[in-house]
Each structure stands twice: as structure tokens, then as C-alpha cells.
Amino acid sequence: xxxxxDVLDRTFHALADPSRRSIxxxxxxxxxxxxxxxxxxKMSLPAVxxxxxxxxxxxxxxxxxxxxxxxxxxxxxxxxxxxxxxxxHRQVWEGRLDRLGDVLNTTYRRIP
Amino acid sequence: xxxxxDVLDRTFHALADPSRRSIxxxxxxxxxxxxxxxxxxKMSLPAVxxxxxxxxxxxxxxxxxxxxxxxxxxxxxxxxxxxxxxxxHRQVWEGRLDRLGDVLNTTYRRIP
DNA sequence: CAAATACTTAAGTAGTTACCTAAGTATTTG
DNA sequence: CAAATACTTAGGTAACTACTTAAGTATTTG
Numbered sequence: 001x002x003x004x005x006d007v008l009d010r011t012f013h014a015l016a017d018p019s020r021r022s023i024x025x026x027x028x029x030x031x032x033x034x035x036x037x038x039x040x041x042k043m044s045l046p047a048v049x050x051x052x053x054x055x056x057x058x059x060x061x062x063x064x065x066x067x068x069x070x071x072x073x074x075x076x077x078x079x080x081x082x083x084x085x086x087x088x089h090r091q092v093w094e095g096r097l098d099r100l101g102d103v104l105n106t107t108y109r110r111i112p
Numbered sequence: 113x114x115x116x117x118d119v120l121d122r123t124f125h126a127l128a129d130p131s132r133r134s135i136x137x138x139x140x141x142x143x144x145x146x147x148x149x150x151x152x153x154k155m156s157l158p159a160v161x162x163x164x165x166x167x168x169x170x171x172x173x174x175x176x177x178x179x180x181x182x183x184x185x186x187x188x189x190x191x192x193x194x195x196x197x198x199x200x201h202r203q204v205w206e207g208r209l210d211r212l213g214d215v216l217n218t219t220y221r222r223i224p
Numbered sequence: 225c226a227a228a229t230a231c232t233t234a235a236g237t238a239g240t241t242a243c244c245t246a247a248g249t250a251t252t253t254g
Numbered sequence: 255c256a257a258a259t260a261c262t263t264a265g266g267t268a269a270c271t272a273c274t275t276a277a278g279t280a281t282t283t284g
Contacts, residue, residue: 005130012128017242018117021197028204034261045261047243054241068251068260074205079198085133086195090188092140129272146231159273161232166271180230180281 007059008085011078014058019043020051024060024074031073034063119171120197123190126170131155132163136172136186143185146175 002010014020023037038048052072055061060079063072114122126132135149150160164184167173172191175184 005133008133009128009130012124016121016124016128018121019242021117021120025201028201035259043242044244046245046263049262050242065261068249070261076202076205079202083195083198083202086191086198089137089140090191090195094188131272147229155272156274157231158233158275162272177231180279182231 004081007078007081010058011060011082014054014060014078015082017051017054019048020055023048023051023055027061027072027074031071034070034072037072116193119190119193122170123172123194126166126172126190127194129163129166131160132167135160135163135167139173139184139186143183146182146184149184 019041022041026032026037034049034052035045037052038045041048052061052063056063058078059075061072062075063070131153134153138144138149146161146164149164150157153160164173164175168175170190171187173184174187175182
């Protein structure tokens with residue numbers, strides 16, 4: 001089974017490459033074939049396929065082949081996991097800053 | 113100058129490693145020294161320093177040395193950039209799904 | 225001032241990544 | 255059915271990653 005950490009590892013890794021992010025952005029406008037995704041990228045088709053595989057392993061992209069055309073589309077869950085992870089920790093961090101004065105007061109009061 | 117794409121590249125890459133994410137989580141509870149960050153991790157101190165360097169290059173972490181102690185703390189901007197990037201494209205994607213019926217109608221009407 | 229502390233630097237290694245070119249395999253289409 | 259299309263697989267390479275151990279350098283502390 002893929003743990004939550006594995007999903008975050010693979011999703012953050014998948015999104016760490018500008019070519020892969022541009023594939024994701026393209027897919028936000030709707031499903032697309034492998035060659036349609038490859039068209040704007042300045043690299044070989046096999047290179048694009050490898051990028052799509054990285055996106056698929058993260059779960060961000062799902063694809064199905066019909067005839068000779070493979071159609072790719074986005075899956076929301078992994079991106080939501082990433083967004084949730086960031087939001088969660090940003091909240092703690094921001095909350096901590098908001099209460100910095102209180103924390104200092106508490107700390108000073110604690111010293112006997 | 114670091115472009116927006118560079119910031120996203122480096123921030124997504126920095127967060128793609130579980131040890132680095134655990135350093136970030138530790139830092140959400142407040143600034144910490146290098147050895148304090150290293151303590152819960154099962155690896156050598158130089159390895160931890162290398163992880164901190166990756167976090168610093170992304171801008172997620174900032175550090176200052178006073179005496180022989182280096183204190184690390186979080187910087188919010190890069191994580192906000194990532195959160196913004198995801199939210200922005202998720203919005204497009206979700207909007208597209210919401211209007212799927214309309215789009216299909218429009219497409220059919222366009223055929224002469 | 226010697227010893228302990230808190231990093232820091234250097235150098236090496238096994239594994240991964242991001243490409244490439246060349247040569248496939250199915251699936252349409254004329 | 256021959257040719258074009260849309261991938262797919264295989265194999266190679268240069269660069270990068272995530273560690274390691276060993277040997278530093280400052281800075282406190284007893």
C-alpha cells in the first residue's frame with residue numbers, strides 16, 4: 001500500500017519539474033493525448049512519455065488507451081493531499097506567530 | 113534572479129523528501145538549532161546539514177549563526193507560492209468540471 | 225588553556241533522473 | 255494491404271541525489 005508520505009513524496013517530486021507542471025497546466029483545460037501534451041515541449045516523445053509516467057506514479061494523472069491514442073486526464077486526490085499538507089502546517093506556523101506574545105508571557109511566568 | 117518557476121522547482125523538490133518535510137514540521141513549532149533538527153533523524157549530522165541547505169536554497173528555511181549555534185526558522189513565501197500555484201490550477205480544473213455540460217452543448221451546436 | 229560542543233568541509237559512492245537515439249508494436253487510413 | 259500515425263521499448267549517458275566517513279574550524283566551558 002502507498003502511505004500518505006509516499007503520496008506526498010511522489011506528488012511533490014512530480015511537480016518539481018517545469019515540463020511536468022506544464023503538462024499538468026495543459027490538462028487543467030481538459031483531457032489530452034500523449035502527442036498533444038508533447039507538442040509544446042521541446043523534447044523527444046519518449047522523454048514526454050517518461051514525464052507522464054512520473055505523473056501517473058504520483059496519481060496526478062490517469063490515462064487510458066483507446067485504439068492507438070492514449071488519453072490523459074487529471075486526478076484531484078494527490079494535489080489535494082499536497083494542498084492539505086501545506087495548509088495544515090502553514091496554519092500551525094501562522095497560529096504560532098499570532099500567539100508569539102502570549103507564548104513569551106507564558107514562558108516568562110513559568111520561570112520560578 | 114530566481115524566476116517564479118525556479119522557486120516552484122526548488123520548493124517542490126525540497127518538500128519531496130520525508131526527512132526535509134519532518135524538518136519543516138519541526139520548525140512549525142518554532143526556530144531550532146541544526147543539532148535539535150538532527151536529533152530525531154536517523155542519519156549523520158552532515159546529511160542533515162545537506163537537507164537544511166536544500167531547504168535554504170528553496171527559501172523555505174532561513175538561518176543565522178550566533179556563536180557556534182546556527183538557528184533555523186521558516187520563511188512563508190515559497191510555501192505560499194506553491195499553495196497558490198496549486199489553488200490556481202485546481203480552480204481552473206474544478207471550474208471546467210462544473211461547466212462540462214455547457215461545454216458539451218456548445219460543442220454540439222458548433223457542428224454545422 | 226584543554227576539552228567539549230556545534231557545526232562545517234571534503235571526498236567518495238550507490239542509486240536515480242532526465243534526457244537522447246534507434247528500433248520496435250499496434251492501429252488506422254488511403 | 256501499404257503507408258502513416260501514435261505511441262512504446264530498449265539501451266546509453268551525463269548530471270544529480272542522498273547518503274557516508276574522516277578530518278577540519280570556531281566557540282564555549284571547566
